[in-house]
Amino acid sequence: MSTQPRSNIVLIGFMGTGKTTVGLKLADRLGWPMIDTDEEIVKKAGMSIPELFATHGEAHFRTLEREVVRETLAGSHRVISTGGGAVLAEENRACMSERGFVAALSASLETIVERVKNDSNRPLLQGSGLEEKVRTMLQERQDAYRFADLTIDTSPLAADDIAEHIFNAWTKERLKREELSG
Numbered sequence: 041m042s043t044q045p046r047s048n049i050v051l052i053g054f055m056g057t058g059k060t061t062v063g064l065k066l067a068d069r070l071g072w073p074m075i076d077t078d079e080e081i082v083k084k085a086g087m088s089i090p091e092l093f094a095t096h097g098e099a100h101f102r103t104l105e106r107e108v109v110r111e112t113l114a115g116s117h118r119v120i121s122t123g124g125g126a127v128l129a130e131e132n133r134a135c136m137s138e139r140g141f142v143a144a145l146s147a148s149l150e151t152i153v154e155r156v157k158n159d160s161n162r163p164l165l166q167g168s169g170l171e172e173k174v175r176t177m178l179q180e181r182q183d184a185y186r187f188a189d190l191t192i193d194t195s196p197l198a199a200d201d202i203a204e205h206i207f208n209a210w211t212k213e214r215l216k217r218e219e220l221s222g
C-alpha cells in the first residue's frame with residue numbers, strides 16, 4: 041500500500057445518515073474526488089443494488105463491497121462514502137482505519153425512517169414494518185460503528201455544517217500528526 045497513511049476521509053454510518061450527501065459537500069470543500077462505494081459496486085456489477093441482491097444475493101454483494109473498499113482506499117486524498125453495512129466486515133474496518141480518518145454519521149430512528157421511507161434502492165429495508173426493521177438493525181450494528189475517529193449526530197444538522205465539522209476535526213488531526221512527526 042501507499043506510504044501515505046490515513047490520507048483519505050472515510051464516512052461510515054447506518055443507511056440514511058447522510059454519508060453520500062455529506063461526502064459530496066466535504067469533497068467540494070477539500071477539492072478532492074468523492075467516491076461512493078455503493079456506486080462503485082453498481083459499476084463493477086453492471087446492475088443496480090436491488091438487482092444485485094435479487095440476482096446474486098447479499099453474500100456476493102458483500103464480496104464486491106470488500107473488493108471496492110480495498111481498491112478505493114488504496115488511493116489517497118479521496119472522500120470515501122461507504123455503504124451502511126460495509127463496517128460489518130472486520131477486514132473493511134481495519135482497512136478504513138489504516139488508510140483514512142474515519143467519521144461516523146449517526147441519526148435518530150425517527151430521522152432515519154423519515155429520510156429512507158420513499159427510497160426503493162435499499163433492499164434490506166423493503167417490505168412492511170420499516171421502523172421495526174431499522175430499530176433492529178441499528179441495535180445489531182451499533183458496535184460496528186464505534187471504531188470511528190469522530191461521531192456526529194446528524195439529526196439536527198444541515199449537511200454543510202456536518203461537512204464543516206468533519207473538515208475541522210480532520211484538520212486538527214493532521215496538524216497534530218505533522219507536529220508529532222516534526
Ligand SMILES: Nc1ncnc2c1ncn2[C@@H]1O[C@H](COP(=O)(O)OP(=O)(O)OP(=O)(O)O)[C@@H](O)[C@H]1O
Pocket residue numbers: 053054055056057058059060061062078121122123124155156162194197198199202
Ligand atoms: N443533514 C441532513 N439533513 C436533512 N436531510 C438529509 C441530511 N443528510 C441527508 N439527508 C437526506 O437523507 C436522505 C439519505 O441521505 P444519503 O443518501 O446521503 O444517506 P446515506 O448515508 O448515503 O445512505 P446509504 O447508506 O443508504 O447509502 C437523502 O434524501 C438526503 O437528501
Ligand SMILES: O=C(O)C1=C[C@@H](O)[C@@H](O)[C@H](O)C1
Pocket residue numbers: 054055078089122123124125126161162163164
Ligand atoms: O446497510 C446496508 O447493509 C446497506 C446499505 C446501502 O448503502 C447499500 O450498501 C446496501 O443497500 C446495503
Ligand SMILES: [Mg+2]
Pocket residue numbers: 059060061076078121122123
Ligand atoms: Mg450512500
